[in-house]
Amino acid sequence: MDTVDVLIVGAGPTGLTLACDLARQGVAVRIVDRSPRPGGGGRGFSLKPRSLAALDDLGAAREIATAGFVERRTRFHQGTRRLFELDTPPAPVTVEQPYPNVVALPQWRTEAILRDRLAELGGKVEFGMRVTGLAVGEAESGSRVSGPAGIEVRSGTRAAGPGWSEVSFAGGERIRARFVVGADGGRSTIRRELGVAFTGRTDPDTRAMISDVRLDGLDPAGGVNMWLSPQRGVAVTRPVPGTGVWQVVVSLGPDLPDDEETLQRLLTERTGLAGLRVTEVLWHSVWRYNLRIAERFRAGPVFLAGDAAHVHSPFGGHGMNTGIQDAYNLGWKLGLVVRGLAPEGLLDTYESERMPVARQILADSDQRMGSMMTWRFARPLLGPLLKAGFRRRQRSTRQDHPVYPAGPLIGDGGGAPMPDGSLPTGARLSDLFRGSHFTVLGPEPVTGFDPELVHVHRMAGDYRVVRPDGYLALTAPTVEPVRAYFDRLTAG
Ligand SMILES: Cc1cc2nc3c(=O)[nH]c(=O)nc-3n(C[C@H](O)[C@H](O)[C@H](O)COP(=O)(O)OP(=O)(O)OC[C@H]3O[C@@H](n4cnc5c(N)ncnc54)[C@H](O)[C@@H]3O)c2cc1C
Known part of the structure; x- marks a missing residue:
């Protein structure tokens, strides 16, 4: 074996x-x-x-x-x-x-x-x-x-x-x-x-058909389209630039089959675009709410x-x-x-x-x-209000960085990703972190660590410990908390 x-x-x-x-x-x-x-x-x-x-x-x-x-x-x-x-x-x-x-x-x-x-x-x-x-x-x-x-x-x-x-x-x-x-x-x-x-929970009636298709009747330069209607349901078209392929999502009532004919019918109904034709379904699957x-x-x-x-x-x-x-x-x-x-x-x-x-x-x-x-159900709501809400959401999606709570691997000042930056040598800070080692940045050289586990670099300011995954683990004015951090880590 x-x-x-x-x-x-x-x-x-x-x-x-x-x-x-x-x-x-x-x-x-x-x-x-x-x-x-x-x-x-x-x-x-x-x-x-x-x-x-x-x-x-x-x-x-x-x-x-x-x-x-x-x-x-x-x-x-x-x-x-x-x-x-x-x-x-x-x-x-x-x-x-x-x-x-x-x-x-x-x-x-x-x-x-x-x-x-x-x-x-x-x-x-x-x-x-x-x-x-x-x-x-x-x-x-x-x-x-x-x-x-x-x-x-x-x-x-x-x-x-x-x-x-x-x-x-x-x-x-x-x-x-x-x-x-x-x-x-x-x-x-x-x-x-x-x-x-x-x-948790499952709602078998909240379903969507997700497919990769070729289609005629939409310009990929127009970007993503979302049609929302309380009566008819949701349709989304998303181009994959340069490929001729689109991802299409349609919400699917509980009794509807997930076939090409249904996809075409729902798209026509929900978009109102008679010229929008699915010419080939390359892949499809049904998503259920879980x-x-x-x-x-x-x-x-x-x-x-x-x-x-x-x-x-x-x-x-x-x-x-x-x-x-x-x-x-x-x-x-x-x-x-x-x-x-x-x-x-x-x-x-x-x-x-x-x-x-x-x-x-x-x-x-x-x-x-x-x-x-x-x-979907609040039809008379103002477009500008919704637009601002969606814009906020898009920005927060961009800045979606989980922060880890204090614990064995997160000490004072730690928990968030360490921002990247440039070094006087021209290299990026993240180049120092590349690999599965910890990095200690500090104003004075620190010795005594296993080089496979910890890399040390001089940098002005407080001492900082950066984890192998780029999260800041700790900041400290002196080297003692840094040593204590690694003593705890290696002692289990
Ligand atoms: C239809 C659908 C649409 C989605 N749309 C979106 C979306 O728009 N945006 C988004 O962020 N996420 C979406 N997701 C979710 C996203 O695809 C998943 O979160 C992501 O794939 C998770 O990755 P994973 O590697 O954990 O699992 P998966 O991608 O599911 O990979 C699991 C792998 O395990 C293999 N496997 C399963 N059982 C066994 C076994 N017994 N033995 C050996 N191998 C096995 C499977 O073949 C599969 O390759 C969608 C998911 C589905 C199903």
Whole structure:
């Protein structure tokens, strides 16, 4: 049986980001996916600045920024009548903010870029590997960690050394891993095997058909169009510049089929554009309203990340971004533990940092969805008021940087992303942070740290500790709190 340090189940944006992060640290990692081949359509379309900063660190952001585009025009229609157009010019790129804008790119393309980056780092996705079972063993005791009734969960024993888990596949193959990460989407098999509850609510009647299509009758230069009507429902068209492809979303009543004929009929009814014709459906899927969060993001050596840990409405463009940022939070922690640079206790901070972020995102996406629904029914409301509201929302989406609460990894003055900047040498500050090490910036040289764990640079002002994920961990007037921070980290 093959043994590996980390097994990632699911090669969506979450799993791929994590695989890149671990591969660059030299961690033995395998990433498997049940699909026979890549695919999956446009789905998540927006990469926010914080995700781009993470992908920049992993060496994939430039490619994404080149392939993607900044959506600036959105036209809002009330019924078939044009209400207003929102024109949001791109924010300028500065040294402090190399990625100031939300970059639009279909999810399949983002995934392809991440797979290419993974290949450069020596890894590859193993497609056609469907996980069917999980056995979780613990060091020393060999006790069963969890497992729902009716599902066979083998327990493992080991005299000494780290715990392990054994994952089995539809074809009968098994892989043993020290750590397993379930990045296998909203219907996660890993979550189910762990018996971790996925609490929240589902509204099966709130559905939408999401498709990638070719169509005639709309000019891609016009940008995104949203038609909202209390009687007829919602239609959204979003061009993918230079490809001839559009992402089309139509809300779908409970009894309507999700076929091409229905799509065409709903588009014609809701837009009032007789000349708007779908000429080819390249991919489609049905989205159902789900607002759910896993009650734990970690069970022993098994972690849940991305949609496997939380699902919500697409309003706010959080889905893919949250998964990428989950993976980026977990990647350096797993890497340091596997490489023997930090004790396993560090891994507890994955859940304590990411669960509050996920809860906040669930609330935000729910609130955005609620206000869209209210808007549908508040027809006489003033256009300018709505326009200002949507503009505010767009700006806040750009500045969507989760802040981590005080905890074992966040001390005085820490919690927010460290702003980028330029150095007297001309290099960017973020170049100093690139990699999975901590960075200490301070007025005097500090010695005595393991160079694999901590890089030290002189810089005027207070001492600052920057985490491997670019978050400011601590500011201090003297070096003692810095030393105490790393003493705590390495002592667990
Ligand atoms: C129809 C639809 C439309 C969406 N639209 C938007 C949007 O407009 N904006 C937005 O931000 N987000 C959107 N999302 C959400 C976004 O796509 C997800 O948040 C994002 O894909 C999460 O990434 P992930 O890697 O966590 O999971 P996923 O992308 O779901 O990837 C999970 C992977 O795990 C694999 N897998 C599953 N089970 C197993 C198993 N047993 N064994 C092995 N592999 C397995 C799957 O094949 C899949 O490749 C949409 C989602 C859907 C379904």
